[in-house]
Amino acid sequence: MKGMMKTIASAILCTMSLSSFATQPPVTDNTPKEAYDDITRSLSDLHPITFQAPAEKYKLLVFIDNQCGYCSDVVKNVKQYTDAGLTMSFLTVAPGAIRDSVIEDMGRVWCSADKVKSLQSAMAGFLPDNDTTPACSDLVTRQSALADRLGITVTPVMVVIEPSSRTIVGSQSPEHILASLKK
Secondary structure, eight states, rough: OHHHHHHHHHHHHHTTTTTTTTOOSSOOOOOOHHHHHHHHHHHHGGEEEOOOOOOEEEEEEEEEEOOOOHHHHHHHHHHHHHHEEEEEEEEEOOOOOGGGHHHHHHHHHHHOHHHHHHHHHHEEEEEEEESSOOOHHHHHHHHHHHHHHOOOOSSSSEEEESOOOOEEOOOOOOOHHHHHHHH
8 A cells, every 4th residue: 555655656746746637736745755744644535436457457537527528537437447458547636616516516426335336326417316425525526636736627537556657647448558558
């Protein structure tokens, strides 16, 4: 787990160096060590929703919001990604202008009994019938806070976390991702 956390930290740090993500400097993570410590401390408690690849080649941490059309495309086509060997783990980013709405909607996803099915439905425009709880809303808020601290302000952002660190911005096909990783 510690090795995976170090790999995730390295991947996230790559996102921090891309100026297209940051409209302002990260709030608390001013050095790579601080970012690594923050990720190590918080990621295990953020409970990403994961779609496991049957024959995993790479693990991707994907930052999304439910009002992002490109994010919907990624989730809608998640089977294509997993069939290509890409394990996809999703966390929420709640952009400022729609923050409360995203937190409420995605809190319902993280509160549902079947989070995988709920995420797929929510990204297709069908929110789960259940309500969110303060604990689920807090979880989504903490996921978004991690993205904020790391300077991630656009979605989707895919961070390859194993075996090498790369950041992919936007909805890219599995074939494009695999081709770029082979370079």
